[in-house]
Amino acid sequence: MKHLRSIDELGSDGLLRLLDLTNHMVEVNRRPVPKVPALRGRTVVSLFFEDSTRTRLSFETAAKRLSADTMTFSVSTSSVNKGESLRDTVETITDMGVDAFVVRHKSTGIPWQISDWTTASVVNAGDGWHQHPTQALVDCFTVREALGKERFDGLTITIVGDIKHSRVARSNVAAFSMLGANVVLVAPPTLLPPDVSHWPVEVSYRLDDVLARTDILYMLRLQSERMSQGHVPNLREYAETYGLDALRVAKLPPHAVIMHPGPMNRGVEMLIDPSALPNSLIHKQVANGVSVRMAVLFDLLAGESTAANLQQVAT
Amino acid sequence: MTRIVLQGGTIVDSRGEYDGDVAIENGRVVEVGENLRGDDVIDATGCIVAPGFVDLHAHLREPGKEEAETIETGSRAGAKGGYTALVAMPNTDPPQDSVAVIDFVREQGKRAGLVEVVPSGCITLGRRGEALAPMAELAAAGVRIFTDDGSGVQDELLMRRAMEYGKGLGITLAQHCEVASLTKGAVMNECQCCTSLGLPGWPSIAEELMVYRDIELARLTGARVHFLHLSTARSVELVRAAKHDGLPVTAEVTPHHLSLDETRLTTFDTVYKVNPPLRSPRDIAALRAGVLDGTIDALATDHAPHPRRDKELALDQAPPGMLGLETALGVALGVLQIDVAHLVRVMSINPARIAGIEDRHGRDIEPGAPANLVVFDPHATWQVVPEALASKSRNTPYVGMTMRGRVRHTLFNGAFTVRDGEAQR
Numbered sequence: 001m002k003h004l005r006s007i008d009e010l011g012s013d014g015l016l017r018l019l020d021l022t023n024h025m026v027e028v029n030r031r032p033v034p035k036v037p038a039l040r041g042r043t044v045v046s047l048f049f050e051d052s053t054r055t056r057l058s059f060e061t062a063a064k065r066l067s068a069d070t071m072t073f074s075v076s077t078s079s080v081n082k083g084e085s086l087r088d089t090v091e092t093i094t095d096m097g098v099d100a101f102v103v104r105h106k107s108t109g110i111p112w113q114i115s116d117w118t119t120a121s122v123v124n125a126g127d128g129w130h131q132h133p134t135q136a137l138v139d140c141f142t143v144r145e146a147l148g149k150e151r152f153d154g155l156t157i158t159i160v161g162d163i164k165h166s167r168v169a170r171s172n173v174a175a176f177s178m179l180g181a182n183v184v185l186v187a188p189p190t191l192l193p194p195d196v197s198h199w200p201v202e203v204s205y206r207l208d209d210v211l212a213r214t215d216i217l218y219m220l221r222l223q224s225e226r227m228s229q230g231h232v233p234n235l236r237e238y239a240e241t242y243g244l245d246a247l248r249v250a251k252l253p254p255h256a257v258i259m260h261p262g263p264m265n266r267g268v269e270m271l272i273d274p275s276a277l278p279n280s281l282i283h284k285q286v287a288n289g290v291s292v293r294m295a296v297l298f299d300l301l302a303g304e305s306t307a308a309n310l311q312q313v314a315t
Numbered sequence: 316m317t318r319i320v321l322q323g324g325t326i327v328d329s330r331g332e333y334d335g336d337v338a339i340e341n342g343r344v345v346e347v348g349e350n351l352r353g354d355d356v357i358d359a360t361g362c363i364v365a366p367g368f369v370d371l372h373a374h375l376r377e378p379g380k381e382e383a384e385t386i387e388t389g390s391r392a393g394a395k396g397g398y399t400a401l402v403a404m405p406n407t408d409p410p411q412d413s414v415a416v417i418d419f420v421r422e423q424g425k426r427a428g429l430v431e432v433v434p435s436g437c438i439t440l441g442r443r444g445e446a447l448a449p450m451a452e453l454a455a456a457g458v459r460i461f462t463d464d465g466s467g468v469q470d471e472l473l474m475r476r477a478m479e480y481g482k483g484l485g486i487t488l489a490q491h492c493e494v495a496s497l498t499k500g501a502v503m504n505e506c507q508c509c510t511s512l513g514l515p516g517w518p519s520i521a522e523e524l525m526v527y528r529d530i531e532l533a534r535l536t537g538a539r540v541h542f543l544h545l546s547t548a549r550s551v552e553l554v555r556a557a558k559h560d561g562l563p564v565t566a567e568v569t570p571h572h573l574s575l576d577e578t579r580l581t582t583f584d585t586v587y588k589v590n591p592p593l594r595s596p597r598d599i600a601a602l603r604a605g606v607l608d609g610t611i612d613a614l615a616t617d618h619a620p621h622p623r624r625d626k627e628l629a630l631d632q633a634p635p636g637m638l639g640l641e642t643a644l645g646v647a648l649g650v651l652q653i654d655v656a657h658l659v660r661v662m663s664i665n666p667a668r669i670a671g672i673e674d675r676h677g678r679d680i681e682p683g684a685p686a687n688l689v690v691f692d693p694h695a696t697w698q699v700v701p702e703a704l705a706s707k708s709r710n711t712p713y714v715g716m717t718m719r720g721r722v723r724h725t726l727f728n729g730a731f732t733v734r735d736g737e738a739q740r
Contacts (some may be wrong), residue, residue, distance in 0.1 A: 049621070085624055085627055085628075086627070086628070086629075087624075087627045105629065107629030107631045107632065108502075108512055108513050108514050108583070108628060108629075108631065109512075109583030109629065109630045111627055111628070112582070112583040113583060113585075113627070128514070128631070129513030129514075129515050130512055130513035130514075131513070156329075166511060166512075170511065170513055192519075193509075193510035193511075193513075194505045194506065194509065194510055195505075195506060195507045195510050195515050196510055196512075198507045199510075199511075314571055
């Protein structure tokens with residue numbers, strides 16, 4: 001694998017491979033000294049054009065635990081503010097000798113454009129509304145771990161909220177359905193993309209109708225700017241219709257689990273303190289972020305001698 | 316004075332197809348017949364000899380964005396594509412809303428001397444859609460076609476006034492149909508593809524609503540309205556019905572909307588970003604049918620050069636537009652099952668009439684007609700190599716593609732601007 005840009009590009013074989021590899025990384029992270037020399041001498045650059053806390057930090061931690069060198073490119077102090085084009089920036093950093101770019105950008109497609117301009121690997125850490133493949137890997141791994149299942153056949157995963165503007169939703173629809181889940185999207189029609197008829201999903205406009213048959217309830221963040229764009233009249237109405245409160249939790253089957261990619265909007269889509277939920281996987285999602293991203297970087301940068309390097313990780 | 320003879324070709328004009336030689340002297344056709352003699356005899360065997368192409372829609376970028384194109388380089392690209400006249404779009408900087416800018420554009424065209432550069436005028440001052448440009452002044456300076464291309468005139472009252480006022484001037488209003496409130500931030504067609512790519516969609520209805528509005532305003536005012544770069548099946552239907560009602564409306568389509576669909580954007584290559592966006596295969600089929608049945612009057616390139624650095628921006632930030640002048644003939648012959656006589660109608664005769672230059676372009680090839688001619692081989696193939704293009708920019712979506720139909724010679728006012736495929740100046 002040269003790049004990780006979308007779940008579709010990764011394919012189901014790649015998805016399963018990375019999820020299996022993550023198990024090894026979880027083991028590494030349990031050690032007293034959670035660090036292995038697998039990527040010694042490799043350099044990973046994080047190129048974040050959008051704010052991020054958990055994704056950026058978990059990538060950097062992942063790289064360091066594999067002994068890679070890391071560079072952080074910060075837009076505010078870079079030449080981008082002096083009018084340097086993204087291509088020039090990427091070519092300049094490539095010339096310094098780097099092995100992977102971890103990229104987040106508010107525009108769809110940037111990871112593909114960057115991969116045309118560099119010989120290094122490109123990891124998509126979120127592009128526009130399009131894809132966030134490592135979040136999908138984190139979520140799949142978290143479900144696997146919590147439910148003890150390799151595949152998700154027979155599970156109903158309900159994704160609730162602003163599907164239209166969500167890269168997490170796009171990556172997760174692809175990943176969950178690759179693993180066999182029945183995916184249900186719940187949102188008002190204004191927050192659904194224009195035409196999902198070709199997606200392997202069911203659509204419902206009413207959350208209360210699907211809760212009873214939901215095994216995994218996946219809540220998305222609603223950004224307050226959606227109100228001013230007329231997608232929803234106001235946040236209170238959205239919260240009443242699609243927010244998760246105690247009544248709705250009670251409608252879920254007892255075994256159901258709750259997920260959220262963060263950051264949460266308390267009082268909007270989360271009307272209940274998630275720490276009060278016995279069946280929340282939200283903290284596990286964050287905790288697994290590092291292991292999954294270690295697996296991704298390892299697969300990209302040590303991929304040619306995976307078997308040998310796996311030994312190195314394991315010992 | 317040199318007497319040029321185009322020998323052995325098939326002449327195609329509004330009267331049909333017929334074999335014959337064409338003799339040219341002093342900038343005009345002087346004789347059409349068999350076995351004509353001359354000082355400079357060009358073998359046109361196997362070629363079509365037709366009135367030079369007329370593009371209703373060229374962004375020549377001068378003044379203001381000479382990094383992308385100049386009137387000279389755009390004219391050269393036009394000549395290489397077989398064009399003898401280009402309507403220069405008014406979204407320059409400053410825009411073509413004053414006589415000074417109109418005169419400048421026309422003079423730069425004359426200086427280049429490769430095609431007739433026909434300046435269009437803005438409908439509204441600064442293309443801001445707020446107040447009418449001095450249309451009578453511009454009309455007196457020779458402007459026959461007015462447009463705010465790049466944006467449509469949003470305000471219904473202002474558009475009504477433009478039509479009423481324009482009617483008194485005998486000019487044509489050309490509309491870029493796009494209801495702006497429906498396309499804010501839009502990057503590509505609103506479709507399954509944009510759903511998966513997470514790109515803001517440009518819905519067909521944003522075009523169709525304005526097509527419908529302007530058809531009804533034309534019905535009300537009697538003004539002549541031309542629809543720029545139509546891109547949807549429903550737009551074609553609306554125009555077909557309007558023509559059936561006898562309204563004075565005309566329409567154009569671009570080669571790229573006839574040849575490329577929305578799925579091109581899955582490559583994230585900004586070369587495919589264009590406004591209106593590439594649409595669905597169903598729309599493409601309807602546009603092709605519209606050309607063939609005469610609903611669509613003209614092929615127009617919407618030639619929109621952009622420098623590399625602008626097209627290297629993200630998809631949502633890169634400017635829309637692609638080159639068109641040098642590939643239009645090849646695309647038209649490649650995607651349309653069209654007879655040559657109809658091709659000449661949509662690339663020369665009709666656009667010349669819409670632009671109001673039918674006295675000197677798109678004319679029948681007969682003694683006395685200005686020698687604005689194209690000689691092309693409809694069977695010869697060539698490959699699109701960006702570096703070989705005459706345009707200053709390289710944003711062609713047809714890189715590496717093999718085109719059928721090659722311009723051999725272009726004559727503008729009786730002089731070769733292109734000879735044996737090479738620009739002469």
